[in-house]
Amino acid sequence: MEIYKKLLKLQQAVKGLAKDKKGNNYTYVTGNKLLSFIKPLMDENHLILKQEVLSIDNERMDYKTGIGTQYEKPKSEILTKVMMRFTWIDCETGEKDENLFGANGQNEWEKGLGSALTYAERYFILKYFHIATDEDDIDNPDRKPEETPDVKHLVNNAKTPSTPIDIDRLKTRLESCSNLESLASTYKGFTPLEQKATKAIAISLKESLTKKTA
Template sequence: MTNIYQKLVAIRKTIDAFTKDSESFGYSYVSGSQVLHKIKDKMDELEVVLMPQVLNQHHETFDYVAKGKEKTDFIVTGDMKYVWVNAENPEDKIEIPWQFMGQQDDISKAFGSGLTYSERYFLLKFFGVPTDSDDPDGKDTSGKQGYSKPNSSNNSNGSLASEKQLNLVKSLLKKKVTGEWTFEKLHQGLKQKLNTTVDMENWTKSQASQAIEILQSDKKDAAS
C-alpha cells in the first residue's frame, strides 16, 4: 500500500507554476480555487484528505481613518495545524503546525478570510510551487510573455499603495513590536527585505503586497 508521503509526492508531481489570477485591496494573489483545482482530482484518485484544525483564536480591533472617515476592522489570529490523512489507512497521517490571520470590518469575515488565506499559502508552501518573479509573475494570466515585475527598489514604477494596504502593514508590524524590536526597527528590517530605501508611505502597491505576504507568512520577526 502506498503511504501518505508517497501519495503527497505523486500529488506534487501534477502541479506546475501558478499565476496570480485574483486581486484584492490593490494587490494580486493566487486564488484558492486555482490551487485546489490543481490538486483535487489527484487527491481524490489517491484517497488523500486534508483536514484543517484550529487550535486557538484571538481577536482585536484596529481603528483607522480612510477617506476622512473613522473605520474599525477586526483582526483575528490563531494557531492551527493541517493534517494530511491517507484515507486507505487513517492512522497514516502527517500533522503540520501553521497559523492564520485575517482582517475585515466584520469579525466572522475576518475569521473566514484568515482561514482561506492560510489554506492557500499552506498549499503553495507545502508543495514548493513557484509563485515569485522567476515564474508566474514574469507573465500575465493569459500567458503572454514579456511582462516585467516592477523594481522593488524604485517606487516610480506602479501606482502607490492604497491606504488599506498600508494600514494592514502597520497593524501587522505593531503585533511584532517587543522591547528589543521597536516599530521603526521592524520597519527598517522590512525595507531591507524588500530591497528598498523608501519608507512605507511611498511604497507601490507591489511593494506593499510583498510586505503583507512577508508579514503574514513569516512566523519570525520581520527584521530577522
C-alpha cells in the same frame, strides 16, 4: 511511508499557478483556482486534509479611510490570528502527516475569522508543495514570455519628456540649414522626442528647400 509517495505525486503534478485575482494593490492566487488543481489529485490518491483550529486571537483595528480627502471617515475591522493544525490523511493506509500553521486575516467584524481560515488553507497548500505563484518564476508554466521594449512605441506614447524641449532652439537650428542634406543631418542628430516635436517643422522646411532646388 505510502502517504509521502502520494503527496509527492501532488507536488510533481502542479509546477506553478499564475496569480488570477487583484485586490488592495496586490495580486494573488485564489483558493478556487488552487483547489481546482489540488482537490482532484487528492481524490485520485485517496487523500484528505483535516483542518483544526487550535487558537483564535481577535484584535480590534481602528483606522481612517480617504485620509486628506472629503471622503475621510473612521473605520473598524477585526484582525484575527489563528493557529491551526493541518493533517494529511491517507484513507487507504490510515497514515497521517501533521503540520502546524499560523495565519492572520483582517476584515469586517463578522468576516475576520473567515479571512484568516481562507488565507491559512490557501497558503499552507502553496507552501507545503512549494507551488510557484510568481508570474516570472521560471518553473511556472503560465509564465509570460519576456517582451522586448518597443522604443518607437515608447516614444510615441510618452506623455512628457524628462527634460523640457526647447522648440524655438530646435527650430532655429533647422531653419539655419541651407540645403536638404544639412537639414536631414541636423534632424537625425535630434533625440527621438525632439524629432517628434519638430517633425512638422522639418517637413515644411524640406518642401521649401525642394522648391528652391527645383
